[in-house]
Amino acid sequence: MTVHTGYLWIVLGMGLVTYLPRWFPLFFLARRNLPQWLIEWLDLIPAAILSALLVPELITVGTPRHLVLWRPELWVALPTFIFALKTKSLGGTVVVGMVLFWAVQKVM
Amino acid sequence: MKRNKMVSDSPKNRQNVKTSILQGLGAAWPICLGYIPIGLAFGVLAQKAGLNPFQIMLMSILVFAGSAQFIAVSMLSAGAGAAAIIVTTFAVNLRHFLMSSSLAVFLGDTTRKKLSLFAYGVTDESFAVNHARFSQKTWGVDPALVVNHTANIAWVASTLMGGYSGRFFPEGAFGIDYALTAMFICLLIFQLKGRIYVLTAIISGLAAAVLSLMISGSSYIVLASIFAATTVLGIKKWSQ
Secondary structure (H helix, E strand, C coil), rough: CCHHHHHHHHHHHHHHHHHHHHHHHHHHHHCCCHHHHHHHHHHHHHHHHHHHHHHHHHHHEECCCCCCCCCHHHHHHHHHHHHHHCCCCHHHHHHHHHHHHHHHHHCC | CCCCHHHHHHHHHHHHHHHHHHHHHHHHHHHHHHHHHHHHHHHHHHHCCCCCHHHHHHHHCCCCCHHHHHHHHHHHHHHHCHHHHHHHHHHHHHHHHHHHCCCCCCCCCCCCHHHHHHHHCHHHHHHHHHHHHCCCCCCCCCHHHHHHHHHHHHHHHHHHHHHHHHHCCCEEEEEEEHHHHHHHHHHHHHHCCCCCCHHHHHHHHHHHHHHHHCCCHHHHHHHHHHHHHHHHHHHHEEEE
């Protein structure tokens, strides 16, 4: 593969288009008074994004994605979810999830 | 030994810096743990695509976005052009716009210089960890910056390690591939602070699952999130 000076420009371009969406709202919104509806809308965004990242990860695989309900990622998610709900411990949940996933993969 | 100097200003500052670093590290370690297998996998893939360790490190430092880097490397080895790769990267990472907007609410007292530095490290993971702590009012921009940069170091180091020697690491050891998924599960629970948040998560999760099956790429994340937040806010306003 030929990646010489072209590679540098690609990576610089990638860096720029990744940084700008991260930077723009912080730079222009943080020090400003936002309308109440926007604050309420933004307050819902984390729950929405986390769920949108997580659910397809648990129940779909492949490119293009297709639905697979009975996979270890999903089985392990249920006890992990309950553990997180009961303990509210981030580190503990990560360790428990890893151990369960590892155990399920050993069994299968 | 330095106990007596606590009265003057500079050791006090040093104490604050130390507290921020310790708090930040305490919050960042699950992210770092999760980045190791993904970073190694990326390094191995990038090396197979013909990138040398320096080029791998350069991408991890300049871009610092897992999924976009994976896609870029596979596009590079498929012979895609610069414009296509950069446009795809932009589309994949546009979701950070929503995350930064959501974090901006908590950073009103922060200087623009610090905001610009903080922006560099906004990823899915650092966003979720920092947002959970900001909304508990136990967080400041300094420990949040420590989280971002610790995660960044872990990412750069593990991708570099993958580029050098990833083939020698056992795959799937100790269930480490599940670290980030478990972390997102717990972070989602932190966000379920009431009925409207649960409703938002359900709508967004379902919408994301359906959209991810229908459209290729990762635009389903942004589309489902905007759809869910807007729908729930609409219901909330309408029922008031």
